[in-house]
Structures are given as C-alpha cells and as structure tokens.
Amino acid sequence: QVQLVESGGGVVQAGGPLRLSCAASGRTFSSYFMGWFRQAPGKEREWVAFITSGGSTNYADSVKGRFTISRDNAKNTMYLQMNSLEPEDTAVYTCAATIRRSVSVQGMDYWGKGTLVTVSS
Numbered sequence: 001q002v003q004l005v006e007s008g009g010g011v012v013q014a015g016g017p018l019r020l021s022c023a024a025s026g027r028t029f030s031s032y033f034m035g036w037f038r039q040a041p042g043k044e045r046e047w048v049a050f051i052t053s054g055g056s057t058n059y060a061d062s063v064k065g066r067f068t069i070s071r072d073n074a075k076n077t078m079y080l081q082m083n084s085l086e087p088e089d090t091a092v093y094t095c096a097a098t099i100r101r102s103v104s105v106q107g108m109d110y111w112g113k114g115t116l117v118t119v120s121s
Helices: none
Strands: 004-007 010-013 018-024 033-039 046-051 057-059 067-072 077-082 091-098 115-120
Touching: 004 091, 018 033, 018 091, 018 115, 033 067, 033 077, 046 067, 046 077, 057 067, 077 091
Parallel strands: 010 115
Antiparallel strands: 004 018, 018 077, 033 046, 033 091, 046 057, 067 077, 091 115
C-alpha cells in the first residue's frame, strides 16, 4: 500500500512559478512509475507528466517546455516545477503511482487527494 500526499498548491499570477510536491509512504517508492494529473472545473481529469522508475520523463503537449517533473527516491518525493503558468493551468493537481510500466488516467494504482492550483490573470 502506498499513500500519496500533495503539497504546494495555491494562488499564483499568470507567468509565475509554483512547485508541487508529492510525498509517498512505503519503501518501494523507487520502483513505481509516477505521474501528475490535473482536473479543471467542468473538465475530465487529464495526464500532465510522468516519470519512470529509471527517471525518464514525458509531458503533455500543453505543458511541455514549462513544467518539469522530477523525483528524489531518497526522500520518497516527486516534484512538479511549473513555470510560465497560464490561467488555463488552473486545476486540482493530483499525483499517482503505479507498479505497471505505463502511466494513464485509468491505469494508476494509488492516488493522492490533490492540491488546488489557481492561476490569476
């Protein structure tokens, strides 16, 4: 069982940065594929970025070049550095983990409760 707790959300002006953290319990954090997802009001949850157990990363086109995902296995923590934020980035951001070798909205094994990011124009 893995428990995930997000932090770092808040209100930020457009163009500003924000860093989210996802703290995980358990001793096998390094073996999980991890992902960030977001859900804006009235929209479906979407994938934002993922990082493999080996550290490879991938991003949704909408955030590529602005967001950076990383992980610190010694601290059982994953991060999402968000730069050049836009009002369209406003959403609840949730981290998730899976033992599978792929990341998708439907395929994650464990989810956090989410943290709200609001980008004001």
